[in-house]
Amino acid sequence: MKRFLSYIWPTTKRIESAVNGTLEVTWINGKKVVDTKNANYSYGSLQRILKFGLSKTNVSSASNILILGLGAGSVVQTLREDFIFEGEITAIEYDEVMIAVAENEFNIISDDSLEIILGDAFLYVNQTNNEFEIVIIDLFIDKDVQEACYSIGFWKSITTIVKTGGYVIFNAGFNNTEVAKLDKIIEAFKLDFNFQKFEKVENSSTLIVGEKLPKTIL
Ligand SMILES: C[S@@+](CC[C@H](N)C(=O)[O-])C[C@H]1O[C@@H](n2cnc3c(N)ncnc32)[C@H](O)[C@@H]1O
Numbered sequence: 001m002k003r004f005l006s007y008i009w010p011t012t013k014r015i016e017s018a019v020n021g022t023l024e025v026t027w028i029n030g031k032k033v034v035d036t037k038n039a040n041y042s043y044g045s046l047q048r049i050l051k052f053g054l055s056k057t058n059v060s061s062a063s064n065i066l067i068l069g070l071g072a073g074s075v076v077q078t079l080r081e082d083f084i085f086e087g088e089i090t091a092i093e094y095d096e097v098m099i100a101v102a103e104n105e106f107n108i109i110s111d112d113s114l115e116i117i118l119g120d121a122f123l124y125v126n127q128t129n130n131e132f133e134i135v136i137i138d139l140f141i142d143k144d145v146q147e148a149c150y151s152i153g154f155w156k157s158i159t160t161i162v163k164t165g166g167y168v169i170f171n172a173g174f175n176n177t178e179v180a181k182l183d184k185i186i187e188a189f190k191l192d193f194n195f196q197k198f199e200k201v202e203n204s205s206t207l208i209v210g211e212k213l214p215k216t217i218l
Contacts, residue, residue, distance in 0.1 A: 011026065013026075019141070020036055023098070024036070025101065047078055051082060053198075065088070071098060072101045091117065094118065131162070135162050135168045136171075140171075145171075145178065152185075159193075165211070165214075170207070174206065192210075192213060
């Protein structure tokens with residue numbers, strides 16, 4: 001019923017999060033989306049941006065995927081429903097309210113194929129011994145990419161956890177002032193990844209997709 005009525009008038013539920021501010025869960029045109037004050041956070045255009053990124057990878061043959069920034073889990077839905085991905089997904093999220101939204105509003109729940117970890121993504125990539133075929137970096141607070149996504153140390157960790165021939169997808173958002181930092185990372189890690197840069201995906205975001213190259217012997 002809510003779905004049907006949302007074609008006529010959208011309805012919004014507001015949920016307070018100490019980390020992400022007010023989260024708005026809105027039924028609109030037959031779909032539920034999550035927004036923060038200034039950004040679409042899950043489902044909606046964010047979901048289409050990551051779907052575009054995944055279409056540039058080997059997702060159909062991947063066996064495991066790491067998501068940094070679960071949000072309400074729209075990329076999990078994309079993987080399962082659009083790419084029929086049946087491998088293992090590990091998702092890191094440090095806002096427990098957001099994890100509850102994923103669970104209660106979208107039925108995104110830890111199970112045999114999805115491990116949701118409440119914790120800091122930067123610590124996780126630093127400490128894990130696991131390797132992944134695809135790593136998705138989608139770490140925002142409202143409209144801003146987390147600053148540490150532009151650090152050399154973070155990308156060194158990403159280099160070690162992505163398998164050779166695997167991919168990293170980085171949603172760099174739509175803040176043009178970050179272009180120089182992004183280009184610095186692309187330059188610094190160009191021997192590790194074959195990067196492609198896509199601008200104005202869904203008329204907004206810059207998306208980086210990098211294929212992990214074999215180690216070069218100097
Ligand atoms: C745009 S949302 C992610 C949307 C999600 N990928 C999806 O598919 O729907 C960004 C998320 O990153 C999370 N986040 C930001 N910094 C983080 C960090 N250091 N560690 C873990 N999660 C973080 C935020 O709490 C927020 O839920």
